[in-house]
Amino acid sequence: MRVLLVGGGGREHALALGLAGDPSVAALIAAPGNPGIAGVAELRSVDASDPAAVAALAVEVGADLVVIGPEAPLVAGVADAVRAKGIPAFGPSAEAARLEGSKTFAKDVMLAAGVPTARAFTCTDAESAGRALDEFGPPYVVKNDGLAAGKGVVVTEDRAAALEHAGECGRVVIEEYLAGPEVSLFVVTDGEAALPLLPAQDFKRVGDGDTGPNTGGMGAYAPLPWAPDGLVDEVMRDVVHPTLAEMRRRGTPFAGLLYVGLAITAAGPRVIEFNARFGDPETQVVLALLETPLAGLLHAAATGTLAAHPPLRWRDGAAVTVVVAADGYPAAPRTGDVITGADRPGVIHAGTARRAADGALLSAGGRVLCGTAIGPDLAAARDAAYALVDGIELAGSHHRTDIAAAAVDGRITLPD
Numbered sequence: 156m157r158v159l160l161v162g163g164g165g166r167e168h169a170l171a172l173g174l175a176g177d178p179s180v181a182a183l184i185a186a187p188g189n190p191g192i193a194g195v196a197e198l199r200s201v202d203a204s205d206p207a208a209v210a211a212l213a214v215e216v217g218a219d220l221v222v223i224g225p226e227a228p229l230v231a232g233v234a235d236a237v238r239a240k241g242i243p244a245f246g247p248s249a250e251a252a253r254l255e256g257s258k259t260f261a262k263d264v265m266l267a268a269g270v271p272t273a274r275a276f277t278c279t280d281a282e283s284a285g286r287a288l289d290e291f292g293p294p295y296v297v298k299n300d301g302l303a304a305g306k307g308v309v310v311t312e313d314r315a316a317a318l319e320h321a322g323e324c325g326r327v328v329i330e331e332y333l334a335g336p337e338v339s340l341f342v343v344t345d346g347e348a349a350l351p352l353l354p355a356q357d358f359k360r361v362g363d364g365d366t367g368p369n370t371g372g373m374g375a376y377a378p379l380p381w382a383p384d385g386l387v388d389e390v391m392r393d394v395v396h397p398t399l400a401e402m403r404r405r406g407t408p409f410a411g412l413l414y415v416g417l418a419i420t421a422a423g424p425r426v427i428e429f430n431a432r433f434g435d436p437e438t439q440v441v442l443a444l445l446e447t448p449l450a451g452l453l454h455a456a457a458t459g460t461l462a463a464h465p466p467l468r469w470r471d472g473a474a475v476t477v478v479v480a481a482d483g484y485p486a487a488p489r490t491g492d493v494i495t496g497a498d499r500p501g502v503i504h505a506g507t508a509r510r511a512a513d514g515a516l517l518s519a520g521g522r523v524l525c526g527t528a529i530g531p532d533l534a535a536a537r538d539a540a541y542a543l544v545d546g547i548e549l550a551g552s553h554h555r556t557d558i559a560a561a562a563v564d565g566r567i568t569l570p571d
Contacts, residue, residue: 169503265398295312420570472532
């Protein structure tokens with residue numbers, strides 16, 4: 156199988172490692188890729204959000220499967236353009252990707268499907284936003300209705316800050332706060348059949364102890380030793396299958412990766428958000444533990460044959476990833492700094508580039524690298540991930556020191 160992988164971040168490097176490790180993959184091409192992906196794939200230049208350009212490249216390289224990593228190309232209709240060429244694509248149509256592209260649309264689908272989620276209002280002006288904030292009270296949850304690269308959500312006790320964020324976004328969804336630990340569940344689906352992957356937990360705030368502004372994600376771990384028994388079965392029954400059925404009813408079936416962001420509340424799991432693709436950095440830990448060949452799994456979803464796919468197999472143990480971020484991230488990350496110590500197994504590239512003059516590795520984004528490790532248990536995986544991070548040198552960089560610490564110490568409790 157010849158596979159074209161679209162994207163160039165940490166999620167795509169993790170996907171590339173999984174795809175390259177599948178014996179059925181004869182050739183892996185990544186566009187645009189990154190220096191880490193270049194170790195396992197041929198890199199090609201493309202505007203990842205240009206449907207015609209990606210579809211043309213898929214034809215040119217003779218792709219048997221196109222895997223679309225980021226959300227922007229999916230919302231732009233890249234999967235539709237690829238499928239129009241007769242090539243299987245892993246990723247939802249533009250219409251189905253509205254589950255991520257519009258928080259309002261996602262809430263409408265959840266309401267119609269009877270999915271447990273927070274009450275919410277869509278607001279487009281200061282007056283309606285103020286009413287919604289007062290309806291729910293603090294902590295205030297304000298979400299940009301459109302794509303915001305994982306940074307469009309503000310959760311704050313400060314009403315003025317919440318109102319300011321609403322004004323900056325223009326169109327927002329304001330919803331009640333859901334109290335409880337958060338879980339990310341990835342579900343591979345062909346629109347009808349659905350296979351859940353291991354639940355993971357990520358860390359959105361930039362600082363230790365969940366302090367500071369939201370980011371795209373500063374680390375993650377899997378599995379979750381504190382997760383309630385039967386959690387995945389409950390979410391598949393009450394969330395995933397009703398959502399897929401509602402999307403089919405609307406004539407826009409969702410095929411690809413449905414990311415279910417959950418809060419485990421006193422009343423049970425509640426959906427915080429849907430995404431239309433693998434999450435970053437949770438992908439790094441979930442795929443590190445997946446023993447089932449990845450390309451075959453994604454091809455089955457892309458071709459409507461997932462029901463016939465064998466049960467998923469998982470490695471024993473646990474995985475942890477820790478993000479190394481650039482100086483100034485998330486507000487104004489500095490780029491162009493030289494990186495050393497990144498050329499080791501387990502270091503995943505998220506925002507890197509090669510200097511043309513001498514090939515030096517440079518920072519080229521806010522989240523630059525991830526130290527990703529597996530171990531026989533969560534504590535061992537955590538120690539190994541931080542050992543990787545400690546070996547990376549990047550001027551001014553920062554990372555959280557508490558990824559998975561509460562889970563290792565048994566300090567995560569479920570609401571009564």
